[in-house]
Amino acid sequence: MSAHFSVAETTPVGTALWAACLERLAQQLPEQQFNTWLKPMVIQWAPDASKMTLYVANRFKLDWVRAQYVQSIASVLEQIAGHVVAVELAITPRQSPENSPLKASRNEKASTFESMESLHTQADNVAAQPLTPSDHRHRLNAALTFAHLIEGSANRMARAAALHVASHPGQLYNPLFIYGGVGLGKTHLMHAVGNHLLETHSETKVLYIHAEQFVSDVVKAYQRKTFDEFKQRYHSLDLLLIDDVQFFANKERTQEEFFNAFEALLAKKSHIVMTSDTYPKGLTDIHERLVSRFDSGLTVALEPPELEMRVAILINKAAAEGAEMPEEVAFFVAKNVRSNVRELEGALRKVMAYSRFNQKEISIQLARDALRDLLSIQNRQISVENIQKTVADYYKLKVSDMYSKKRPASIARPRQIAMYLAKELTQKSLPEIGEMFGGRDHTTVLHAVRKITAERQQLTELNQQLHLLEQTLKG
Known part of the structure; x- marks a missing residue:
């Protein structure tokens, strides 16, 4: 089998099913996890769409995807297709130095270092690159700015603090620790800080990463014996933006290296912004001295958006997609989707797709029809x-x-x-x-x-x- 097949070469039914599956999973998973593990996968379908094979780069990724995501993928596919879809995993066939016995031997030796850390992220993450002194690519999403962030009481304090950091880095609120549930805008706020700072000081060394990436970089520095380069990279930043620090739990070596980076950055008046799903003292399996550092600056919460904020988000997002969302429809959707912005955007996509497919204008009845399953679940459960x-x-x-x-x-x-x-x-x-x-x-x-x-x-x-x-x- 050629290693160069693509989704486009699979069956039209399979392509449509996988696209719908990805859209639903994107609403359920943290953005970093979705982009790292699911989005890059190559698929191949059986002619009758009864079986799908997912191709991944190596054995680690195969084991990780099987353990963490296959059950969810199969469940979503069954819901969409209306029948059971067999999901199989395979390693993409290729011959390259990356797969040579010498490389494998080196990896096996490195894996003796902290098995929990190695097991969690030893796979070559899509975003991971060799660490060099000049490698300061910021990895920011230019679309995530303060201008595109709807403000409301749920995020007003966090937004004000983030804007202050972006305008006056290295001064107040260092570190800035932002916490809240999934889909409330933590990542958006971090990117906005980085984008604002680069807009006014283009020479600034800024880096946005997910905590899993930092773990991966620590492991690679040990594998390659490149800790000098690792330290030069992280310790020389002007602004470090790190998402989901709860992923440091139980990773002793990573916590030690992050503590060292933290101290080095604060000593040179660089700024650190972090996010987590809970407040610092609520973190588990994180060393006390690190928790103390997290709590030493300003800690702010992001709450689920209130009704008026949800309405504004819907109207603005619809306008950005070239659609008009009547205010009464926005209120209807906002009253029924309360938990987070990600679910709100998912509901909006359903309404807009339903409108286009049926060639009908967006109305309350159309929204009710488009969100029938969601409304049914809510009415039954709460x-x-x-x-x-x-x-x-x-x-x-x-x-x-x-x-x-x-x-x-x-x-x-x-x-x-x-x-x-x-x-x-x-x-x-x-x-x-x-x-x-x-x-x-x-x-x-x-x-x-x-x-x-x-x-x-x-x-x-x-x-x-x-x-x-x-x-x-x-x-």
């Missing part, structure tokens, strides 16, 4: 009763406490949290929510919603509890 039970279980209360007249703080506080979640995650009105909480007045619900909203911005522990409850409720 109800006020389910929220009450989930919150009661989390805080070790009786469900009856949610609507009783008892008022001790140990009950009143979780009850307010449940009211807040009911307002955020269901379509119920304030009076309807009040009725389901023991016949309380709608002003009581409004007070609870405003109180928890304000405290969520200030109390890290509460914010984490709410994130966990929201994830549990959304399944």
Whole structure:
């Protein structure tokens, strides 16, 4: 079999299925993971589209994709195709120095260093390049700027801090630590910092990387005995932007090297911006001295966007695609897609594709039809009763406490949290929510919603509890 086949040579049905599968997986996975592991794969379909073979570069990638992604790929393909699709993996056949026995022997010896780190990212990541002193390619996405970032209360503080760093690097808020759930704009904000700084100071040495890439670079420096080049590269930066530092967990050698890079950069007044899925002290299996450094600057949270912000995002994204999104439709979609920007964009793509396919203008009914599956899942999974039970279980209360007249703080506080979640995650009105909480007045619900909203911005522990409850409720 030739090593030079491409997706274009597969069956039209298979090509369409894979394109639809990739679109759905892009909404479910972090951008870095999707771009590194799934997007580069070459595929080949059986003539009847009953089986798909995924070709990857080497044995490590084959084992990693099989363990981490094959089940999800097969499940998505079955949902789209309406029948089971067999998914097989194979190594792309090729003969080159990279696959020579000498190269393999060298890799086997290097793999004795920290097996967990080596196992996680020893594969040659697509973005990885040999480390040289002059290699300061910033890896920024020029489209991700402050101008293209919709501002709202959910990201206002983080955006202001990031803009200050981009305008005055090396001064306040160093390091800047941004945390939040998937799809809330952490990566966009980091790229915006780098792009803004390069626009005003083009000579600045800027680098954006994912934490997995840093792990990979550490492993390669050990494999090639090129630590001088590694240190020269990272320690000479003016701005380091590093995504998802939670991936450093359990990687002792990587944590040590990052600590050294961190200290070197701060000593020369370079700036460091990091993102994570949790606040510094919430990180697990990260050395305390590193957590302390993460927490020594400014830590800001990105929240799920509020309704008005979601509406603005939809209208702007649609306009960028050359489509007009009526405001009432944007409100309808925004009320039903609440969790993050990535899911919001996915819903918008579905509505626009449905409009083009059916040659109909975008309307509320068209949006309802296009998002039928999404609305069905939400209506089935999230109800006020389910929220009450989930919150009661989390805080070790009786469900009856949610609507009783008892008022001790140990009950009143979780009850307010449940009211807040009911307002955020269901379509119920304030009076309807009040009725389901023991016949309380709608002003009581409004007070609870405003109180928890304000405290969520200030109390890290509460914010984490709410994130966990929201994830549990959304399944």
